[in-house]
Amino acid sequence: MSLNALLAKALAQRSQLIADAKANNTDCYRVFHGTVEGVNGLNIDRYGNAWLIQTFHQSLTAEELSEISLILNKLDELCVIYNDRSNKNSRILNPLDKTVEAFATSEQVIHENGIQFCSKLRHEGQDPLLFLDMRIGREYVKANSKGKSVLNLFSYTCGIGTAAAVGGATKVTNVDFSSFALAAGRKNAELNQVESVCEFVQSDAFPAMRQLAGMKVGGRRNQKLPNYPKLSPTQFDLVFLDPPRFAKSPFGTVDLINDYQSLFKPAMLATKKGGTIVCCNNVAKVDRQAWFDALVRCVEKQGRSVTQYQWLDCHPDFPSFDGKHPLKIVAIALA
Template identity: 50%
Template sequence: MSSLIQALSVALDNRQALLAELHQQGTDCYRLFHGSQEGASGLTIDRYGPQLLVQSFHTRLERDDLLALHAHITAHLGVDLLLVYNDRSQGNSRIDREDTVYQADAEALQDLIGHEWGLNYRVRGRHPGQDPLLFLDLRNTRGWVKQHSQGKSVLNLFAYTCGVGLSAAAGGAKEVCNLDFAEGNLAVGKENGALNPELPTMQFIQSDYFPAIRQLAGLPITQRRGHKLPPYVRLEQRQYDLVLLDPPAWAKSAFGTVDLLRDYQSLLKPALLATADNGVLICCNNLAKVSMEDWREQVLRCATKLGRPVRDWQIMTPAADFPSQDQQPPLKTLILQL
């Protein structure tokens, strides 16, 4: 048995209780191997419903190793999952679409459906973006939102494919607004909504974060010196009962720069103002180099200075399929009671 198969065997054994619990919850989307913490840095193996998605970020897998992983997981789970391998070890972490190691079957690349917390999600092994359509490490937070959304207005910022919004709708939210800059992301969010026809209709706003959140917060939209602002969606000032702020690590637009390392406050302040009194703001930071303790203090201090002090807070950690040896997972999530 190769060292990689040995490491995978240990990972699968460690997940046995978790997978039984997830299956009972109506979830078949989860991480089976988290290589950076389980013996093969740069390798991830995820199940998305009927699909097995293997991705390498540092070193390309050999075909025999890939097929051996697939066979071992099939035997362990008792399910023959459709294999898709994306090698992202080359320049700029783009997906290698040449399939030099393994050519996925056409069936594996079709539009499929995965499940989480009893909800249906669109699954695609390949699409115009780089990342899977559902970030699995946020599953616990989506579950929390589903449990705490009854009768609330919910604003999902940097919504991506709207998993948090879908969870809120399933939890009985009276209103759900998903906001994201990318039309393609929101298109998948609309697909997710259509895959759950029993849920109420959600709202989708395609907009850059800064003009949208500053209007909602009642703040002016400033322009850079010498630069004319491009058109933007007009919104009325208002607050929501529950707000989710899950920005990317870095992004730049004509309206501002998203920089989680150097300037989280510029994202946080208007989100705080757009959260109602006695409301909840859920903040995320996915930078591994930022410690939870330092970031938490920064967030709490910013809220106090803005006159929106936090009454209570809790940390939401990823589930056991995302182990962290130092108890400092890259994704950090704070649930703030204002």
């Protein structure tokens, strides 16, 4: 099947989703998830007043880009931005013409279920400022934060924290190492007039989590520990844990395949009895049930128990081959 036919089929399958998005004041969603829908490494998203096309394996030809743009603009005439990230380091390779470049590097406002988020489709980082597959997580947190304290770990641009604050949280603590990401998070809070509820902690997640959990801050062998913000032991009603696949720092190693527990344990200990921890794992080869079983064992080792749990499945604009999406999200209630 040609690229045009595959894209047309994907758009047809999303007709109800797109109609629902419009009714729910949502103008950001995926329209083509290439790995599953026929072109590996090609993703096409709507971000407000723009179509964002990204390639991760092979660059589009000028003809392919023109054909895709034509189909998209029949659906909605928006600015088309192409970010070719097919290099090994995922950096954007291609220049844009001046008008499109000006739009791509300017701040825009996008909407998801009525919540406003800042967007800039080319910036000093690589990824868009809002991950669209996490919509289900933001919806869950918004619906379950009223009157609660919320800890948002690896917060990036604080989409989860913003949703919690809009949902009526009494206090939201966002933790991320990136000053750039937290600056975007502050803008998101301001856009929704919830900045008085939101706190932004620029810190490596390991010392932040361990201090909040009342644990000693340590580091990797022979690593001198840099300075870090000092935090008092605190427990939260709702903790959201969404780490990257792999990262190293002097304080520890984030490894979602081999050692999720080193992240989960302090985050769980910072969760109140009767509270909920939402855990995310975006590695496709991690088996969902085996990962969940390991989380339960970790809870029980600390003398606590799981009272109930709920899997949060991605929306249909992020299809999977067999119903097993790489992004696994589970909300666990703890006693």
